[in-house]
Structures are given as structure tokens and as C-alpha cells.
Amino acid sequence: MICDNCGKNRAFERKMTHTYGKGKGLILIEKIPVIDCPDCGEQVLTAKTIKEIENIRRGRDKQLKQRFVPVTQFA
Ligand SMILES: [Zn+2]
Secondary structure, three states: OOOOOOOOOOEEEEEEEEEOOOHOOOEEEEEEEEEEEEOOOOOEEOOHHHHHHHHHHHHHHHOOOOOOOOOOOEE
């Protein structure tokens, strides 16, 4: 798809994992769709995606309390 930033047609959608907030408010969201452009390095979240993230963060205490566990790696 076309990159909004540089106009080249090499951007593609991929899923990424991102953490928001910190301390007790920390939340890890997996499979966030981002538009990734290899030419200019731009990563764009659509307005719909941003809104959905806001909804997830707002509803975190109700919906995700049971599921949320700190994520780390066994080195
Ligand atoms: Zn670009």
C-alpha cells in the first residue's frame, strides 16, 4: 500500500506488540496492526486502531485484570 509519509508503494501492514503506560498502569497489547514502510521507516497507526487502543486501555481494569500478567523472558 502507499505510504502516507513518502508516497512509495512499499508500505505493508504488520502486527506488533507494544506496551503502554508504566507501573501499575502498564499494559501490553499484542497484534496491533501498524502500517510499516521500509523506505522511510514510518510506522503509522490508523485512527481506528488508535481509538481501539484507547478503548482497551480504558477498559483494562474491568476486562483484563484477570488476564494481565507481567511478561518477561527466561534468559
Ligand atoms: Zn514511507
